[in-house]
Amino acid sequence: MSDSLSKKDDSIGAINRAKILTAAEKEFAIHGFKGTRVQKIADRAELPKTNILYYFKSKDGLYLALLQEILSLWNSSFDNAKAQDDPAQVLAAYIADKMEISRCRPDASKIFALEIINGAPNLSSFFKDQHSNWMNSRVAVIRQWIELGKLPDIDPHYLLFNIWASSQHYADFSAQITELKGHEMDQSEFANATKSLIKLILQGCGLTVPHEYK
Amino acid sequence: MSDSLSKKDDSIGAINRAKILTAAEKEFAIHGFKGTRVQKIADRAELPKTNILYYFKSKDGLYLALLQEILSLWNSSFDNAKAQDDPAQVLAAYIADKMEISRCRPDASKIFALEIINGAPNLSSFFKDQHSNWMNSRVAVIRQWIELGKLPDIDPHYLLFNIWASSQHYADFSAQITELKGHEMDQSEFANATKSLIKLILQGCGLTVPHEYK
DNA sequence: CAAAAACCTGACCAACTGGTCTGGTTTTTG
DNA sequence: CAAAAACCAGACCAGTTGGTCAGGTTTTTG
Numbered sequence: 001m002s003d004s005l006s007k008k009d010d011s012i013g014a015i016n017r018a019k020i021l022t023a024a025e026k027e028f029a030i031h032g033f034k035g036t037r038v039q040k041i042a043d044r045a046e047l048p049k050t051n052i053l054y055y056f057k058s059k060d061g062l063y064l065a066l067l068q069e070i071l072s073l074w075n076s077s078f079d080n081a082k083a084q085d086d087p088a089q090v091l092a093a094y095i096a097d098k099m100e101i102s103r104c105r106p107d108a109s110k111i112f113a114l115e116i117i118n119g120a121p122n123l124s125s126f127f128k129d130q131h132s133n134w135m136n137s138r139v140a141v142i143r144q145w146i147e148l149g150k151l152p153d154i155d156p157h158y159l160l161f162n163i164w165a166s167s168q169h170y171a172d173f174s175a176q177i178t179e180l181k182g183h184e185m186d187q188s189e190f191a192n193a194t195k196s197l198i199k200l201i202l203q204g205c206g207l208t209v210p211h212e213y214k
Numbered sequence: 215m216s217d218s219l220s221k222k223d224d225s226i227g228a229i230n231r232a233k234i235l236t237a238a239e240k241e242f243a244i245h246g247f248k249g250t251r252v253q254k255i256a257d258r259a260e261l262p263k264t265n266i267l268y269y270f271k272s273k274d275g276l277y278l279a280l281l282q283e284i285l286s287l288w289n290s291s292f293d294n295a296k297a298q299d300d301p302a303q304v305l306a307a308y309i310a311d312k313m314e315i316s317r318c319r320p321d322a323s324k325i326f327a328l329e330i331i332n333g334a335p336n337l338s339s340f341f342k343d344q345h346s347n348w349m350n351s352r353v354a355v356i357r358q359w360i361e362l363g364k365l366p367d368i369d370p371h372y373l374l375f376n377i378w379a380s381s382q383h384y385a386d387f388s389a390q391i392t393e394l395k396g397h398e399m400d401q402s403e404f405a406n407a408t409k410s411l412i413k414l415i416l417q418g419c420g421l422t423v424p425h426e427y428k
Numbered sequence: 429c430a431a432a433a434a435c436c437t438g439a440c441c442a443a444c445t446g447g448t449c450t451g452g453t454t455t456t457t458g
Numbered sequence: 459c460a461a462a463a464a465c466c467a468g469a470c471c472a473g474t475t476g477g478t479c480a481g482g483t484t485t486t487t488g
Contacts, residue, residue, distance in 0.1 A: 031332065032328070033246075035249065110331050113327070113386070113387075116386070116390045117328060119244060119389045131394070154414070157395065158406075158410040159414075161384075165382070166375070166376045169375055169378070173375075192369070196368065196369050197372065200368075201414065204414035205417075
């Protein structure tokens with residue numbers, strides 16, 4: 001019983017799969033799907049190329065497995081927000097979440113961005129539907145906030161787009177940011193950028209920034 | 215004289231070059247550099263593949279020529295803003311400019327984004343330097359505004375990143391937006407998105423939205 | 429402890445694709 | 459109007475790359 005519940009799987013297969021996924025994330029983020037060479041993933045994972053194809057049926061299979069893992073990162077605390085919650089609190093936390101993902105998983109973010117830019121050719125309609133439903137329910141909550149007078153009038157779509165865009169930017173465009181700042185952003189700079197972004201967006205829609213995010 | 219000045223060049227070569235660049239922009243935006251097939255560009259341009267290689271030495275050459283044209287889109291009215299100008303006016307116009315590019319040249323925006331996400335492997339150090347200098351001079355102007363009390367204290371870098379991110383998002387992530395909205399954004403929706411964005415950002419940094427952008 | 433399952437890997441290949449070559453035709457020019 | 463320049467395009471090729479195969483070894487299991 002303890003075995004079936006504990007997630008830790010240290011079998012050879014599980015370890016190698018993880019190694020491969022980690023290596024693939026780096027490679028796909030830098031070179032895109034077509035530009036990525038299975039051999040390079042193998043080199044990075046320190047395994048022979050044939051093993052990559054052994055664990056994942058094909059390059060496509062590997063990419064899809066990776067993409068699925070990446071999509072799970074879209075879940076957040078905002079998913080369960082209700083009309084009775086405080087918009088300032090919820091939105092600030094959501095922005096902080098998104099920024100944290102940009103900091104910790106920049107390559108995952110890049111792969112997602114590449115996928116969307118290319119017209120989302122590999123995103124299943126299942127994900128699209130799920131995403132669409134999520135959006136509709138979140139838009140509904142934001143509208144309720146507006147009706148309740150907790151939030152000034154603003155188009156919920158554009159608000160969400162803005163949050164996604166500006167937080168993901170720190171991952172996707174890290175090369176540009178590094179170039180312009182003269183160095184890579186460290187953890188404390190990310191903290192500042194997060195504060196700055198929370199202030200800009202909350203103030204931008206007429207909310208007061210909660211003191212813990214100041 | 216009139217000949218050397220007039221830009222219109224309707225020679226066969228000029229027409230074909232233009233056809234090829236237009237076709238290439240679409241293909242590279244959808245498939246990325248590696249994923250794009252010269253044959254597909256040829257099909258789209260309705261020319262034999264060999265002609266593509268005739269006009270542009272190589273796939274690389276074509277891509278570089280296209281990229282150079284795209285980079286020129288980064289120029290805007292903000293380039294010449296001075297400390298004595300009104301920040302609200304200047305920033306609103308800049309955001310409007312950027313949104314207009316996202317609407318009219320989404321593929322160009324995507325190619326730029328792909329380039330940056332992949333670590334900017336093809337951006338010459340000349341462009342990087344130029345871009346860096348531009349950034350420094352714009353940051354200086356924003357700092358002057360803050361010193362003059364025309365603009366509340368805000369990190370100029372994060373302000374600019376936010377403008378870029380949120381305006382480019384409408385081009386780069388158009389597939390996601392179309393999916394979530396249920397339809398492609400038309401011109402009037404772009405106008406609304408622009409107003410919404412201007413309000414969010416200006417209000418976010420404590421400025422009043424000029425009446426012509428309301 | 430044997431047999432089954434999982435894992436490993438070098439050798440190989442078929443398909444694809446950027447690019448060349450050659451021999452044209454059309455357009456421009458002096 | 460001739461010759462040079464520009465343009466056109468089919469045939470072809472060499473390098474690359476995802477993927478297969480066959481024959482192993484190691485680990486797990488009953």
